[in-house]
Amino acid sequence: MNNPLPAEPGIRVTLAELIEMRHRVREVQLFSSPGQRSPMAGLHHSKLRGRGVDFDQVRVYQAGDDVRTIDWRVTARTQEPHTKMFHEERERPIFILAEQSRRLFFGSGLMFKSVLAAQAASLIGWAALGHNDRVGGLVFGDHEHYEIKPRRSKQSLLQLLNRLVRVNQSLHTEVQSDRDALGMALIRAREVLRPGSLVIVICDERALTDAAEQQLSLLARHCDLMLLPLSDPLDHALPAAGLLRFAERGAQLELDTLNYDLRQAYRAQGEARIARWELLAQKLRVMLMPLSTQSEMIEQLREYLNAKRPGKPL
Incomplete structure (x- = not known):
């Protein structure tokens, strides 16, 4: 990008910010120490273990x-x-599938969901590279995706981070959203990934369509998954703020947020999305770590990874 936008902390990310994330890897134990084994062995005995x-x-x-x-x-x-x-298995590919779409260009907490997605992808990428895993991924937006082949090199990760930044800085509210961008990205991932790969899916909580759920189920047959759906407090509850007006490409919508039934229905929809992710993770027996813009990302990850959760480890 020839003319990058000025720094807007919490709204847009910069490459320097994502590179700096490498210094925060030590704050959360994503991958345990390889111990006496060869450093080529990658994810040995980690909390992100898999079938390979x-x-x-x-x-x-x-x-x-x-x-x-x-x-x-x-x-x-x-x-x-x-x-x-x-x-x-050695040299296990880590494939980070990160969304940067219009629906993530929003936030009422510490940051936009698009920034949270980029930060999470960066932290996981640096952690995996630090344990000599092959790191690559796919950045997908509303109508495009960019694929980086997994390699055990800093250059490969920097390519992924640079692409994340470029798509993030091009986000705006005027583009028309593709409701099933996640499903299309997962189809591509299934085409390029080999069995035994670990796929980190970082996407909007609202992205779980029937088609995307089917693709996740197919991908889970041959790869290990870790699901990181992203949300904002306003995704789950409307504030009692009176009459709110929304406009988009000529269309207008009014919501009376003092209407109790409306707020309850909105809350129920949010709870249903959460339950759907939980049910899918249980069915596929994969790790689920929802992230919110409401609190600091590393604190959330530390809480998940330190918790003694029942079920199959990844």
Whole structure:
């Protein structure tokens, strides 16, 4: 972009801001230390574990081991139960699918949702690169998407961040929104990703259409997912602010926010969206970490990752 817009903290992001995010990786434990293993091994034993694994060794079966991993050949030969040990596969691709659409160009909290999406993508990208994973992604807007092939290089991540900034700084309220931009982006992701990849989906909470949900279900068959739907307090509750008027491309809308039934119906819609994401995450057995513009992103991530949540780890 030849003439970047002036800095507007919380409204638009800059490349310098996303690069600076690398210094905040240590504030939240997205990936645990590889320990004594090769640094090429990437996400070893992290909170973002997945199904992509390599065989490591065989040892004597211990109470609590998964019976499905018993090595029956060794067991038959030694007459003592042995189990296979695995570690996560090397050079695991991390694919960050980040939305930068018109519906994210809004916020009543600390920042716009579009800024929150860019910050989350940047933090996860720097954390993954710091653990020698191949990092790439797809930035999608209302009518376009930009794909960066996963590579284990700072240049690849910088390409992704630069694209995030360029799309973010081009956002405005006049463009017509594509209701199923997420679904189209997921179709592309399914075409380019290999099995065992970890896909980080950062999108508007309102983006979960029937088509997008179907694509997420298909993607989850071969890849691991982490879902980060973004919301703003005004997505879930209307303030009792009297008569509000909205205008868009000639169309006008009036809402009486003092109307109790209207506020209750609006709240119910917000609760239904939250419930739909939760149900999908349970069905796919993937990690769900909703983020809000109301509080600081790293604090929210730290709260999720430190919580002892039931269910299958990623």
